[in-house]
Amino acid sequence: METMMRQSADIHGLPQLNYEAWRDLLRSMCGRYNPEGVEPDAFAGWVRPVGVCGFTALDIGCNAHRVERTPRDARLDGVDHYFAVFQVGGQSAMTHNDQAVRLEVGDVAFVDAARPITYFADNNGAPWNTVTLNLPRQSLVSHLGFEPQGGLYRRGGTPAGRLLFDLIRDTDKSEGSAHSPADSYMQLAVYDLVGALFAPSDMWPLSRHADKLFARVRAVIKDGFADPDFGPGEAAAKAGISLRYLQKLFTKRGSTCSEFIYSLRLDHAAHLLHRRALLTTNQPLREVAYACGFSDYTHFARKFRRRFGYPPGAHDGGPRQQAGDATVRASTGNSASWAHDV
Numbered sequence: 001m002e003t004m005m006r007q008s009a010d011i012h013g014l015p016q017l018n019y020e021a022w023r024d025l026l027r028s029m030c031g032r033y034n035p036e037g038v039e040p041d042a043f044a045g046w047v048r049p050v051g052v053c054g055f056t057a058l059d060i061g062c063n064a065h066r067v068e069r070t071p072r073d074a075r076l077d078g079v080d081h082y083f084a085v086f087q088v089g090g091q092s093a094m095t096h097n098d099q100a101v102r103l104e105v106g107d108v109a110f111v112d113a114a115r116p117i118t119y120f121a122d123n124n125g126a127p128w129n130t131v132t133l134n135l136p137r138q139s140l141v142s143h144l145g146f147e148p149q150g151g152l153y154r155r156g157g158t159p160a161g162r163l164l165f166d167l168i169r170d171t172d173k174s175e176g177s178a179h180s181p182a183d184s185y186m187q188l189a190v191y192d193l194v195g196a197l198f199a200p201s202d203m204w205p206l207s208r209h210a211d212k213l214f215a216r217v218r219a220v221i222k223d224g225f226a227d228p229d230f231g232p233g234e235a236a237a238k239a240g241i242s243l244r245y246l247q248k249l250f251t252k253r254g255s256t257c258s259e260f261i262y263s264l265r266l267d268h269a270a271h272l273l274h275r276r277a278l279l280t281t282n283q284p285l286r287e288v289a290y291a292c293g294f295s296d297y298t299h300f301a302r303k304f305r306r307r308f309g310y311p312p313g314a315h316d317g318g319p320r321q322q323a324g325d326a327t328v329r330a331s332t333g334n335s336a337s338w339a340h341d342v
Helices: 019-030 071-077 137-144 159-173 183-198 208-224 232-239 243-251 257-279 285-291 297-308
Strands: 034-036 045-052 055-062 066-069 081-089 092-096 099-103 108-112 117-121 128-136
Touching: 019 034, 019 045, 019 055, 019 128, 045 159, 055 159, 081 137, 081 159, 092 108, 108 159, 108 183, 128 137, 128 159, 128 183, 137 183, 137 243, 159 183, 208 232, 208 243, 208 257, 232 243, 232 257, 243 257, 257 285, 257 297, 285 297
Parallel strands: none
Antiparallel strands: 034 066, 045 055, 055 128, 066 117, 081 108, 081 128, 092 099, 092 117
């Protein structure tokens, strides 16, 4: 892998950056990082961006002994994304998120830019070289259905690691490309490769983030369930997550989003029917069904009977009535096709 991207900045005819230029360019692209352990006058490095399917990869190298991102740096710049970091030249070590790992050529690490990190190089003053892939946090988490933890790493040679690096390398060889309609699909492939690399062996119990997200999803559904056109897709869109992630949130809790929506609709229907019985109104049952998010009465009646054990017209909010005692109040405008389902 060392020869896949570059062996030195001279291969690409890139100018060597001085201390301040390197720091400022890196800061503009991925946040505040400070090279240390080398005199500014002796510093040399490079930062080269590569577009990869709508993502940004950075070919980074320098001769600093240490590069640090402090808690203050993370707080000040507010950068909130992840990096997949491939070691392509030299050796380095990394302390991040209470983990300490040593990286050799071919290894890949996962970095959370919202947390402090320190890189150490031990190359006798020779430059080290990494290629990093910038991954937006919310999109990655929404696609994977879990929060990857910074500080994870995988040794070189894993199939997912090779495929992900080959994608970056091949894009670099073609000197990038204009935006393509295929990029959105390729981004999903990138997310899947990252998931294959860094998915924890035990993805549960849920993280605090997932708990908060699930509470927000429930609130979105409670606001929208009465709309007959509202479903899991609309809930996911309003919550700002993928449908796949939304379904995972419910599956891990032993349910589905559709079941939760129907539960809310039927509970609301029982409430409206109880009020209808108390007020002795002649509100058509189909109006009650529609007000609860059912566009088809037959479907509503079937769901209601399955849930409560008796038809909607027999509901008064108290103990179950006998079918023979049920009084159906229907307006003269109700058709027989509605009445026979009561």
